[in-house]
Amino acid sequence: MTEGAGLSAGCRQVIVPARSGRAVGVSRGDQVRVVDSDGHQVGDMWAVDAADHERWLSVSHTRDRCERLFPAVGGQFCDQLGKPVLTLAGDTSPGVHDMLFPPCDRWLYESRGLAGHPNCRDNFLAAAASAGIVLPAVPDPVNLFQNSGPQPDGTLAIGVAASSPGDAITFIASRDLVIILTACSVDYPPLNQGHCSPLRVEISPRGQTAAPTRLPALHQVLAAWRRFVRFRPEVGYPGDQPPGELEERHGIVAAAIEGPLEPRHPVTLVSDHDLRPQMPVARVFPVEPQVCITPPDALP
Numbered sequence: 001m002t003e004g005a006g007l008s009a010g011c012r013q014v015i016v017p018a019r020s021g022r023a024v025g026v027s028r029g030d031q032v033r034v035v036d037s038d039g040h041q042v043g044d045m046w047a048v049d050a051a052d053h054e055r056w057l058s059v060s061h062t063r064d065r066c067e068r069l070f071p072a073v074g075g076q077f078c079d080q081l082g083k084p085v086l087t088l089a090g091d092t093s094p095g096v097h098d099m100l101f102p103p104c105d106r107w108l109y110e111s112r113g114l115a116g117h118p119n120c121r122d123n124f125l126a127a128a129a130s131a132g133i134v135l136p137a138v139p140d141p142v143n144l145f146q147n148s149g150p151q152p153d154g155t156l157a158i159g160v161a162a163s164s165p166g167d168a169i170t171f172i173a174s175r176d177l178v179i180i181l182t183a184c185s186v187d188y189p190p191l192n193q194g195h196c197s198p199l200r201v202e203i204s205p206r207g208q209t210a211a212p213t214r215l216p217a218l219h220q221v222l223a224a225w226r227r228f229v230r231f232r233p234e235v236g237y238p239g240d241q242p243p244g245e246l247e248e249r250h251g252i253v254a255a256a257i258e259g260p261l262e263p264r265h266p267v268t269l270v271s272d273h274d275l276r277p278q279m280p281v282a283r284v285f286p287v288e289p290q291v292c293i294t295p296p297d298a299l300p
Contacts, residue, residue, distance in 0.1 A: 027176050030204065046181075098149075106122065125138065
């Protein structure tokens with residue numbers, strides 16, 4: 001666990017090597033950002049209550065409470081009692097994730113003739129034990145960046161993870177937690193594009209944010225935000241797609257841009273849901289495109 005280059009003071013960074021797992025403690029209000037460093041890499045994530053190890057993030061209860069296959073930005077992940085564990089604060093990836101599949105395990109690989117293959121179940125158990133956590137069972141994880149959505153005929157189609165290098169998903173901890181993340185061990189096509197790579201976890205204390213993620217164009221930020229409140233077409237941006245195309249492709253209704261667009265002037269994109277106070281804000285800096293998604297109370 002280190003303070004890496006580009007991280008603010010007090011922020012921590014944990015590298016999860018390919019086909020391995022790591023555990024990290026976070027406090028209530030901390031921002032937890034999982035970055036797919038090389039692209040197309042699935043990460044299995046668990047969250048266990050730091051004070052009561054018998055309560056953990058339950059994907060089935062989360063689906064039940066949000067009535068979705070995966071929460072929308074601003075939505076919450078719940079434990080077995082339906083109480084909030086994490087809030088989804090932002091997502092710069094295409095937004096393709098999974099909460100249906102269990103972690104890969106040794107029996108899966110043995111069925112393919114791959115005895116002794118690294119697997120997420122064993123990596124979870126090892127990482128949990130390193131944090132002093134022993135659970136009665138291995139919960140199903142949140143499979144970040146996993147492309148395995150249900151099809152009209154009822155099948156689950158597994159494809160290459162849709163995330164690109166540097167894509168990230170951000171959470172806000174609702175309580176003190178131990179976050180366990182494994183870099184998925186499936187090294188045959190299509191899931192991780194046939195090879196495994198590391199993931200990065202950035203933890204920022206409440207009121208601080210990690211260094212912004214560099215993006216090549218504003219439309220990639222907009223792609224991660226499905227609906228907005230207003231759109232001012234008179235404000236341009238180099239490399240932008242036409243508003244109509246953006247609306248058609250990503251379901252974007254509008255975007256609110258505050259103030260004149262000057263070099264390095266922050267552009268604030270405000271999410272939908274009637275501008276609820278708990279909804280996150282994406283701050284985009286033109287010229288050298290960047291985005292940093294933070295909860296409103298962390299903004300200056």
